[in-house]
Amino acid sequence: MLKTKLWNIEFKNPVFLAAGVMGETGSALKRMAKNGAGAVCTKSVGIEKKEGHKNPTMVEVEGGFLNAMGLPNPGVEEYILELERIKSEMKRMNVKIIGSIYGKNETEFQKVAENLIPHVDVLELNISCPHAGGGYGSSIGQDKCLSKNVVSAVKSVSDIPVIVKLTPNVTDIKEISNSVVNAGADGIVAINTLGPGMVIDIESKKPVLANKFGGMSGKAIKPIAVKNVYDICSTVEVPVIGVGGITTGYDAIEFMMAGASGVQVGTGVYYRGYDIFQKINQEIEEFLKNRDLNLKDIIGISRK
Known part of the structure; x- marks a missing residue:
């Protein structure tokens, strides 16, 4: 009932692990797959x-979390070893791997992509992290020209689908969406964390996070994420993956009604455990069955 076909790839269901959560190692990805x-998205x-x-x-706040990880990772060559360890089992479980990559310019993105492409099913370009600094993340994603250049560079070397994770921290996300799709993006992921924001400890009189500020994730950002997905799906015709505050099947359905073809779950793992994917899939199935609907019936229905 929940089989989903995107970019000529069949996914057994449309509920994926988001980048940055339980994606540090191959064993963590495998655990989410089980x-x-x-699909699972790498760190x-x-x-x-x-x-x-x-x-x-990371610090918990009302309605979610602030995090400022700073893109920690072992580097693409070392990470490939993690993926090689789980390759056969992921194939056996029919769970696809989305490789999230970042760089400070199109040359870096292209180089990482060339290394990772043989080991993943889809590439996700992180041009949206709000706390990375150094020209990374949203420094690119807030500029339609820089975004376009990165997508073009990666598409020139990729023989697998390339999707782009966008930041909500822009004046017009439709403009950015059009820019990356015109550059060849096969899909869009929306949204990355909101902000940046800050929490101050009133006793020490200092920001709680070592980086002082971080991106907001969790339940509180869901209405913003849904609106961004709605706007993007009204603008471009490529598949959109919704992410931001999804903890239940009903949240996922809301994103799909806004136009999303699939969803990613991040901090929801904290609220409902590692088996949140099974729970969300079951809730989606029950909703559809009780109303004699299928997935195609509800995708984008709020815009009709």
């Missing part, structure tokens, strides 16, 4: 090893 994810990886920001990197 718990029902239709964002770059050319070289990156330590990321110092602890504390």
Whole structure:
């Protein structure tokens, strides 16, 4: 009932693991796959090893979390070893791997992509992290020309689908969406974390996060994410993957009614456990069955 075909790839369900959550190692990805994810997204990886920001990197706030990880990763060559360890089992479970990559310019993105392409099913370009600094993340995604250049560079070397994760921290997300699709993007992921935001400890009189500020994720950002998905789907015709505050099947259905062809789950893992994917899939199935609907019936229905 939940089989989904995107970019000529068949996914056993449309509920995927988002980048940055349980994607640090191959074993973590495999664990999410065993718990029902239709696809798993890796930690964002770059050319070289990156330590990321110092602890504390995450703080719970009302309605979600602030995080400032700083894109920690072992570098693409080392990460490929993690993927090779789980390749056969992921294939056996029919769970696809989405490789999230980042860089500070189109040359870096292209180099990482060339290394990772043989080991993943889809590439996701992280041009949207709001706390990476150094010209990474949203420094690119807030500029339609830089975004276009990155997509064009990666598409020139890729023989697998390339999707782009966008930031909500822009004046007009429709403009950015059009730019990346015109550059050849096969799909869009929306949205990355909101902000940046800050929490100050009133006793120490200092920001809680070592980086001082971080991106907001969790339940509180869901209405913003849904609106962004709605706007993007009204503008471009490529598949859109919705992400931001999804913890239940009903949240996922809301994104689909806005136009999303699939969803990604991140901090929801904290709220409902590793088997959140199984739970969400079951809730979607029950909703559809009780109303004699299928997935295609509800995708984009709120815009009709």
